[in-house]
Amino acid sequence: MRTGRTTAASLAIVIGGLFAILGVQPASAHSALTSSTPADGAVVTEPLDRVDLTFSEAPLAGLDAGLRIQVTDADGTDVSTGDVTVSGMTMGKAVELENGAYTVLWRYVSPDGHPIDGSYGFEYRAAVATPSATTPPTSVPTSDPVTPTPTSTATATGASDGAPDSAPGIAPGVWVALGAGTVLAAGAVVVLVLRRSGGRGRA
Numbered sequence: 001m002r003t004g005r006t007t008a009a010s011l012a013i014v015i016g017g018l019f020a021i022l023g024v025q026p027a028s029a030h031s032a033l034t035s036s037t038p039a040d041g042a043v044v045t046e047p048l049d050r051v052d053l054t055f056s057e058a059p060l061a062g063l064d065a066g067l068r069i070q071v072t073d074a075d076g077t078d079v080s081t082g083d084v085t086v087s088g089m090t091m092g093k094a095v096e097l098e099n100g101a102y103t104v105l106w107r108y109v110s111p112d113g114h115p116i117d118g119s120y121g122f123e124y125r126a127a128v129a130t131p132s133a134t135t136p137p138t139s140v141p142t143s144d145p146v147t148p149t150p151t152s153t154a155t156a157t158g159a160s161d162g163a164p165d166s167a168p169g170i171a172p173g174v175w176v177a178l179g180a181g182t183v184l185a186a187g188a189v190v191v192l193v194l195r196r197s198g199g200r201g202r203a
Contacts, residue, residue, distance in 0.1 A: 031057045031110035040120035052092035059086050060109045068107035069093040097124045
């Protein structure tokens with residue numbers, strides 16, 4: 001009788017242990033992170049606006065408050081925004097990134113209520129947009145201003161185009177000669193008259 005009771009107790013202990021192991025094992029062995037975007041250790045060069053984590057099982061429904069995703073920069077500042085969203089076996093969160101190194105901290109809850117925590121890192125090196133070089137407007141060449149050609153001008157001492165230096169007419173020297181001739185002629189007439197008058201008186 002004692003042997004039967006001992007055997008039954010031993011079987012109960014073994015069965016209880018198996019149930020205990022089976023009750024914990026699915027959460028630790030089957031619920032696990034299978035992939036992530038970006039991946040652990042990745043260097044991201046394309047624009048990235050959210051982080052997604054995919055697990056082997058869908059997160060426990062109704063426990064959104066227990067799901068967590070934080071993306072921190074080198075200073076420990078959380079750059080994730082909004083709430084954690086769940087789609088099938090993937091949960092994700094929006095992020096606002098600048099170039100640098102980041103750490104993803106996450107907390108997942110399996111369907112049986114077992115939480116799993118984890119973390120990984122990646123680097124963001126998206127190309128920074130640079131202003132495009134603008135071509136300077138092509139200047140339209142303009143013709144040089146026409147420089148007026150200097151023309152000959154009349155000087156104070158002479159007229160242009162071969163014009164005579166003085167106005168047409170009798171030169172002053174001619175007038176002087178005419179005046180002198182007139183005076184001489186008048187004198188000769190006076191002398192002749194006097195001579196004639198003297199001859200008559202003598203006669």
